[in-house]
Amino acid sequence: MKRLPQIAMLPDGKRLHLQDGPIDLIIEANGSADDVRAAYQAASRRFTGLLDELCAELAELRQPADPTHCALKGVVARRMHAAVAPYAADCFITPMAAVAGAVAQEILGAMVEVAPLDRAYVNNGGDIALHLARGEQFCVGLMDRPDSHGVMRTMIIDADHPSRGVATSGRHGRSFSLGIADAVTVLAKTAAGADAAATIIANAVDLPGHPAIIRRPACELQPDSDLGPRLVTREVGELSNREIDEALAAGEARACELLAAGLIDAAALRLFGEIVVVGARKPHRLREAVLENA
Amino acid sequence: MVTETTSAATTDKIRCDACPVMCYIKPGAAGACDRYANHDGVLVRVDPHIILERTVSHGGRLVPFQATGDWDGKLVYEPSTFVTAIGAGTTYPDYKPAPFIVSSEVDGVDMVTVVTEGIFSYCGVKVKIDTDRYLGPETATVRAQGEAVGHVTTSEYGSQMLSLGGVHHLTGGSKKEGRVTCDTLMDLSNCKPVELTIDGGATVVVQAGRAPVVNGATEERMRVGCGSATIGMFAKQWHGKVDEVVVVDDHITGVLSEHQAGKLLDIADTGIKMKGRRSTPGRYFQVAEPGTGWGGTGISDPLSILGPFDAKTARPGMTMLMVSTTGEHATYYELDEALRPIEKPMPLDLRLSVERIQENCEPALCTVLFMAGAGGSLRAGVTDNPVRLTRSVKDALTRVTSGGAPVYVWPGGGITFMVDVTQMPAGAFGYVPTPALVAPIEFTLRLSDYAALGGHMDYVRPLASLTDNSEIRPMPYLPGRRA
Numbered sequence: 001m002k003r004l005p006q007i008a009m010l011p012d013g014k015r016l017h018l019q020d021g022p023i024d025l026i027i028e029a030n031g032s033a034d035d036v037r038a039a040y041q042a043a044s045r046r047f048t049g050l051l052d053e054l055c056a057e058l059a060e061l062r063q064p065a066d067p068t069h070c071a072l073k074g075v076v077a078r079r080m081h082a083a084v085a086p087y088a089a090d091c092f093i094t095p096m097a098a099v100a101g102a103v104a105q106e107i108l109g110a111m112v113e114v115a116p117l118d119r120a121y122v123n124n125g126g127d128i129a130l131h132l133a134r135g136e137q138f139c140v141g142l143m144d145r146p147d148s149h150g151v152m153r154t155m156i157i158d159a160d161h162p163s164r165g166v167a168t169s170g171r172h173g174r175s176f177s178l179g180i181a182d183a184v185t186v187l188a189k190t191a192a193g194a195d196a197a198a199t200i201i202a203n204a205v206d207l208p209g210h211p212a213i214i215r216r217p218a219c220e221l222q223p224d225s226d227l228g229p230r231l232v233t234r235e236v237g238e239l240s241n242r243e244i245d246e247a248l249a250a251g252e253a254r255a256c257e258l259l260a261a262g263l264i265d266a267a268a269l270r271l272f273g274e275i276v277v278v279g280a281r282k283p284h285r286l287r288e289a290v291l292e293n294a
Numbered sequence: 295m296v297t298e299t300t301s302a303a304t305t306d307k308i309r310c311d312a313c314p315v316m317c318y319i320k321p322g323a324a325g326a327c328d329r330y331a332n333h334d335g336v337l338v339r340v341d342p343h344i345i346l347e348r349t350v351s352h353g354g355r356l357v358p359f360q361a362t363g364d365w366d367g368k369l370v371y372e373p374s375t376f377v378t379a380i381g382a383g384t385t386y387p388d389y390k391p392a393p394f395i396v397s398s399e400v401d402g403v404d405m406v407t408v409v410t411e412g413i414f415s416y417c418g419v420k421v422k423i424d425t426d427r428y429l430g431p432e433t434a435t436v437r438a439q440g441e442a443v444g445h446v447t448t449s450e451y452g453s454q455m456l457s458l459g460g461v462h463h464l465t466g467g468s469k470k471e472g473r474v475t476c477d478t479l480m481d482l483s484n485c486k487p488v489e490l491t492i493d494g495g496a497t498v499v500v501q502a503g504r505a506p507v508v509n510g511a512t513e514e515r516m517r518v519g520c521g522s523a524t525i526g527m528f529a530k531q532w533h534g535k536v537d538e539v540v541v542v543d544d545h546i547t548g549v550l551s552e553h554q555a556g557k558l559l560d561i562a563d564t565g566i567k568m569k570g571r572r573s574t575p576g577r578y579f580q581v582a583e584p585g586t587g588w589g590g591t592g593i594s595d596p597l598s599i600l601g602p603f604d605a606k607t608a609r610p611g612m613t614m615l616m617v618s619t620t621g622e623h624a625t626y627y628e629l630d631e632a633l634r635p636i637e638k639p640m641p642l643d644l645r646l647s648v649e650r651i652q653e654n655c656e657p658a659l660c661t662v663l664f665m666a667g668a669g670g671s672l673r674a675g676v677t678d679n680p681v682r683l684t685r686s687v688k689d690a691l692t693r694v695t696s697g698g699a700p701v702y703v704w705p706g707g708g709i710t711f712m713v714d715v716t717q718m719p720a721g722a723f724g725y726v727p728t729p730a731l732v733a734p735i736e737f738t739l740r741l742s743d744y745a746a747l748g749g750h751m752d753y754v755r756p757l758a759s760l761t762d763n764s765e766i767r768p769m770p771y772l773p774g775r776r777a
Contacts, residue, residue, distance in 0.1 A: 021313025022327035055314035222326070223307050223318035 005051070007044045016040045020051045023103055026123045027111075030136075035115035043122070046110035050076065050103065061095045062226035064088065076106045083192035086263055087200050094226040100127035101167050101195025108191075122191075127167040127198075129191035132159040140166055155266075157187065163265045165191030169198035170270075176218050176225065176232035180247055180271065181205035184255075187265040187279070197264045205251030205269055212237030239272060248276045255279075308332050415730040417666035418459025419482050420712070422450065423498060423506045424516035424658035426544060426590030426619055429454045430495020437491045441474035442467065446492055452516045452619075456490070456500075458482070464729055476729035482662045483715045483723040483731070496586060502662035503716045509586055515655035517619035521548035521589065522577045524619055527654075528647060529555035535643050538564040538614040542581070542599065542623070544590035552576035564614070565607030565633075569599050589618035596625060603633045615644050621651030661714065664696070664723075668709040668735060684709055686743060697722040697734040711735075 005020035016027040025047070029039045054061070057077045067088035070081045072095070079102040080095035087093045104122040108129040111120055119138065120131040130138055137158035157163050169175070170183035177199075184202040188194035207213060214235040218227035221234075239247070248271050255267040255278040266279025307318045310325045317325035319332040331338055423429065429446060430436075436444045436456050444458030463475040481488050487501035499507035506513045518524055521543030529550060532539050539550035550556040551564045553576025570581035581599040585592025593599060596616040603612075610631045617624040626644060627635035640648070686692040687709055694701050694709065699717035704710040715723075724732035 021315050022325075052314050055316070058315065221320070221323060223320060 005044075005047055007047070016043060018044065018047045018107070020047065023047075023051055023100075024125055025104065025107060027107065027121070029111060029115075029117045029120040029131075031115065031117040031119075035117060038115040039111035039117055039120065042110045042114040043107050046107055050106070053077075054099070054103075061099070062224070063094060065093055065095055076102050079105065079192050083190070083196040086261070087196065091200070092230065093196070093200070096226045097199040098192040098196040100124040101129065101165055101191035101193070104129035105165070105191040124191075127191055127195045128165065130157065130164045130166065132157070132164070134159050155187070161187075161265070162189055163187035163194075164189060165194035167191060167194035167198040169195070169202040171202075171233045171236070175199075176221070176227055178203040178227070178230060178232060179206040179251070180213055180233050180236045181251060182270045182272065184251065184270070185268045187267070188263065189265070193263060197258050197267070201251050201255045201258065201264075201267055201269065204254035205247050205271055207239070207243055207247045207250075210239070210243070212239060244272050244274050247271055248274060252276045252278055306335060308335060308337055310337055312337075414666035414668075414733060415464060416461050417464075417479070417664065417731050417733070418444070418457065419479055419715075420447075420663045420665055421456040421458060421482065421500055422661045422663075423454045423456065423500060423513075424452055424656070424660070425454055425506055425508055425513045426452065426517050427454075427508045427513065427586040428495065428544065428584030428590055428592070429456075429498055429508065430492030434495055435493045437493070438478040438488060439474050441471045443471075443475045443478045443490070446495070452519075458490075459731075472729045476725050476731065479664075479731055480723050480725050483664050483718075483733070484721060485662075485715060500660045500662070502660055504660060505658050506660050511586070513658040515620040515622065515652060516658045517543070517589070518621070518651050518654040519619065520546040521619055522546045522553065524548055524617075524651065525550050525553045525576065526555045528651065529553070529559055529561075531647050531650065532615070532644075533559045533561065535641070535647075536615050536626075537562070537612045538566055540566070540568075540596070540600075540614065540616045541619060542589040542591060542593075542596055542616060543619045544582070544584045545579070546573065547578040547581045547589070547599070549576045549578065563607050564612060565604030566614075567601030567604060569601060588623045589620075596623070597627075597635055600635070603629060603635075605633060608633045615640075615647075617648055617651065619651075620655050621648045624648040662716075663712045664715050664731075664733060665710070665712045666731070666733060668711070682746075683737065687737070692743070693738045695736045695738065698736070 005018055005023075008017050009015070010017050010026070014028055016025075018025040018027065025043075027040070027043055029036045031039070053074050054076060057072055057074055060072060061077055061080065065081055065084045065088040067085050070078055070085070072078050072081050077095065080098040083098035083102065084093045084095055101124070104124040104127055108120060108122040108131055111117065111122075112131050116133075117131055118133045119136045121138065122129045128140070132138065137156055140155045140157060157166075165188045166185065167188070168183050168185045169177065170181045171177040171179065172182060179202045181202040184198050184205065186194045186198040186201065188197055213233060214237075215231035216234050217229045218225040218232045219229055221232070225232075248269055251269045251271075255264065255269065258264045259267070259278055264279070266277070269276045269278070307320045310317045310319055310330045312325070312330050313327070315326055317327075317330075319325050319330065319337070321332045321335065324331040432446050432448060434446045435442045436446060436458060443463050444456055444460070447455045447457040449455055459475055459479045464472050464479075467475075478488055478490075482500065482502060485502045487499050487504070489497060489499050491497045496509050498509075519527060521541035523546075524541040524543075525539065525548035528539075532550060537551070539548075541548040547568065547570065549566060549568060551561050551566065554574075556576065568578045568581060570578040573579050582591035582593045584590060587593045588596055591599070608629060610629050610633065612629045614627045614629070614635055615624065616627070624640065624645075626638055626640035628638050630636050683692065684707075687694055687703055694703055694711055696711065696713040697718035699713050701711040701713040704712075718734075722734055
């Protein structure tokens with residue numbers, strides 16, 4: 001017997017809300033009414049049981065990824081592994097770093113498979129998979145912090161742009177971070193890829209050994225965390241401007257490596273109100289928003 | 295979040311079975327979803343406002359995590375159904391949105407309990423504060439943390455009444471006013487103490503089921519009656535032991551010798567002259583300004599409400615007892631040669647009469663009734679024909695409870711109910727940042743009646759099918775245990 005996820009339209013009658021355990025998706029598709037309905041049906045159908053699929057391999061998914069070999073079976077699990085594998089050779093990472101993006105991508109895939117859509121997105125708690133037909137574009141808003149209101153900046157992603165994934169990672173999110181970034185938002189070809197890269201870059205925004213940063217072993221906070229005994233950031237005290245720049249520079253350097261390796265298209269790193277943007281075409285791709293959420 | 299700490303420290307992690315992730319959760323921590331937490335070794339749904347915030351802002355519908363039965367792939371389009379399950383005797387304190395429509399057989403009748411958590415923008419609390427002390431003028435603004443959260447309303451027998459909350463303060467004022475109002479309502483409803491200040495009046499600490507604290511002083515007793523009633527109740531006991539008794543009361547001060555009760559006992563005139571406005575013989579209004587002194591007046595010297603005794607009637611050596619309506623204040627006097635009342639030690643039998651007044655006063659309490667209206671959307675969670683639910687409630691076919699506690703449903707339109715918060719399980723109330731309060735509400739009715747009113751029959755699950763299931767936890771509900 002399958003567990004029933006939560007499946008509901010939002011009050012605007014346009015967006016679909018799917019939720020199961022820790023997975024929470026906001027979905028919107030644009031196209032003909034029939035196509036949108038078919039896409040939502042497909043999304044709901046694919047979503048049902050997806051969490052069970054993942055949990056069947058949860059123990060393996062929580063292990064450090066093997067850079068060359070993938071023993072995972074599920075299609076989403078394998079996508080998670082593929083997204084983190086490029087980093088696995090020289091740093092600690094588990095497929096769980098890409099779970100949100102990989103799920104978003106899977107649901108989006110199920111939708112575009114059944115119906116021609118103009119645009120669609122699957123937003124999995126900030127990790128977003130995008131679909132754009134020719135000539136279409138998305139406007140993505142950046143928030144300063146997840147707990148504050150107001151769109152700070154917007155990014156336009158059009159059909160000619162290679163990015164189909166947007167992901168954000170940082171120490172305020174639901175997952176633990178090894179770094180101190182308030183948020184690192186990444187554009188990449190896929191949502192799973194963006195998710196993994198955002199994790200890597202957010203971890204790199206750091207000041208190792210700084211006394212104002214309080215860290216705790218992840219397993220002390222969540223016994224079954226995939227991060228095990230690694231120290232995760234709990235609080236960041238006062239930092240000087242120079243220290244903020246230093247931490248951001250470390251993250252920027254990592255982001256530039258990923259950019260050069262073709263793993264990301266762009267990234268915005270934020271720490272204590274300071275922002276560093278990495279990636280081409282930034283002047284018109286990332287611009288100040290005119291208080292869209294005033 | 296679960297913020298309460300208890301001394302019973304539990305150190306063991308528990309395993310959450312809300313979804314297949316099966317997180318191990320340490321005490322005081324939450325699982326991967328941030329929705330379930332380990333509260334002293336018990337798996338609890340934390341922070342119902344998180345999930346309901348999402349419900350409000352995105353309109354999502356909450357359905358069972360662990361629902362059984364295959365899903366037919368059909369989209370459910372019910373954007374404004376806010377359903378979680380705080381218990382109705384079955385699932386509390388597990389906030390899991392589990393069996394939201396449960397049928398159980400009661401006395402051979404298939405009963406249905408629809409367990410929902412309502413989000414109430416139209417809600418507030420009525421606070422009854424057992425005190426005669428003056429808390430402030432009627433209609434005066436009541437403030438919490440400096441923000442207007444309600445007003446003083448018409449006082450009741452021995453009690454001052456406050457009306458707090460309501461949509462005007464929740465959403466009609468500034469953002470801060472709404473937030474503070476919401477916090478105040480939630481704290482009062484969850485039986486926590488709240489300090490309130492009244493414009494032009496007192497500061498009072500209110501906690502449901504506890505004595506009020508007025509300007510730092512804990513009120514102990516509720517008055518036995520008004521001043522006039524006290525005269526009537528105790529006239530016989532005073533007869534022959536004292537010449538005059540004045541029961542000081544801000545509302546109606548009673549004077550034994552002039553009162554009908556005294557007349558019937560042939561108690562002689564004493565030549566006493568009262569200040570204030572005489573209503574009927576032996577009953578005086580407005581003998582002093584209201585306050586927190588004797589009998590709800592502002593006075594600390596009771597003689598200040600008397601004029602000089604009439605020399606034609608009064609005589610030296612006459613005795614007088616002045617007492618407040620609670621017996622908290624009492625002084626005994628004898629008239630000297632100049633007919634001035636002089637305080638003297640109180641004779642034993644009069645002291646006993648004062649103690650008798652005290653004994654007849656009930657303990658002063660604050661009572662908090664949560665009052666809210668169940669609107670269209672909430673009713674739609676129960677039936678697809680909401681007005682039939684209203685009618686069914688009016689026809690007494692459907693019993694309404696809140697967290698398992700009985701409610702009073704107002705006659706007239708809608709389902710507007712009041713419930714004594716001390717009868718509800720701990721932590722029954724939550725909030726959403728709208729701001730609005732989240733309170734449990736359950737509708738119990740016959741299965742056949744439920745079908746007749748357009749109930750969601752396809753969601754009805756027999757209670758028996760759930761009893762072996764981890765979704766259900768017995769509700770540790772003892773009526774009034776929080777009082």
